[in-house]
Amino acid sequence: MSIEATIMGYFHEYDAKARALYPAYAARPIPKVTFFAKGRTNGWAKYGSWEVKFNTHNASQVPEEFRNTVSHEIAHMVDYALRGRSGHDRIWKAIHRTLGGTGTRCSQYGITVKRGRVKNEYLYRNAAGAEVWCGPKHHAAMRRGKIEGIRIRSGEKFMPSDWTGKHRTLS
Numbered sequence: 001m002s003i004e005a006t007i008m009g010y011f012h013e014y015d016a017k018a019r020a021l022y023p024a025y026a027a028r029p030i031p032k033v034t035f036f037a038k039g040r041t042n043g044w045a046k047y048g049s050w051e052v053k054f055n056t057h058n059a060s061q062v063p064e065e066f067r068n069t070v071s072h073e074i075a076h077m078v079d080y081a082l083r084g085r086s087g088h089d090r091i092w093k094a095i096h097r098t099l100g101g102t103g104t105r106c107s108q109y110g111i112t113v114k115r116g117r118v119k120n121e122y123l124y125r126n127a128a129g130a131e132v133w134c135g136p137k138h139h140a141a142m143r144r145g146k147i148e149g150i151r152i153r154s155g156e157k158f159m160p161s162d163w164t165g166k167h168r169t170l171s
Helices: 003-021 056-061 064-083 090-098 136-144
Strands: 032-036 043-046 051-055 119-125 131-134 163-170
Touching: 003 032, 003 056, 003 064, 043 064, 051 056, 051 064, 056 064, 064 090, 119 136, 131 136, 136 163
Parallel strands: 032 051
Antiparallel strands: 043 051, 119 131, 119 163
């Protein structure tokens, strides 16, 4: 079973429970469910588009414990249907607990975050033999001649001609 199917199973379970307990939520359409795979956020509720989003990367690491995230986001939708706003206050916590969640604001399980972007760094070595890895903005500015060079905290200066031609990718 795919992680999306697992999340959808949890979603239908908690949505049905919320509709049975809260008539104001039951009067609303079923929220649209979408998925994303980057970042630290496990999920979020978007009231304007009546939609909930879930992070499939994070869910795939702890699928059983992701139930709390699904109930968390549905609790936001219920709270919004009841009051026209939602936060992590005592009313939202009570709703979350009635749906079977923990009532906590953030997840309590460890997830390794998948970076949204990769970053290149460029190695510069000056005449004294000092080395520094430079980020893409400074590297590009030096290559285009926008800046004369870079100086690091120790006082070492690196010029565009000091680039070794080596780079690394951080992911």
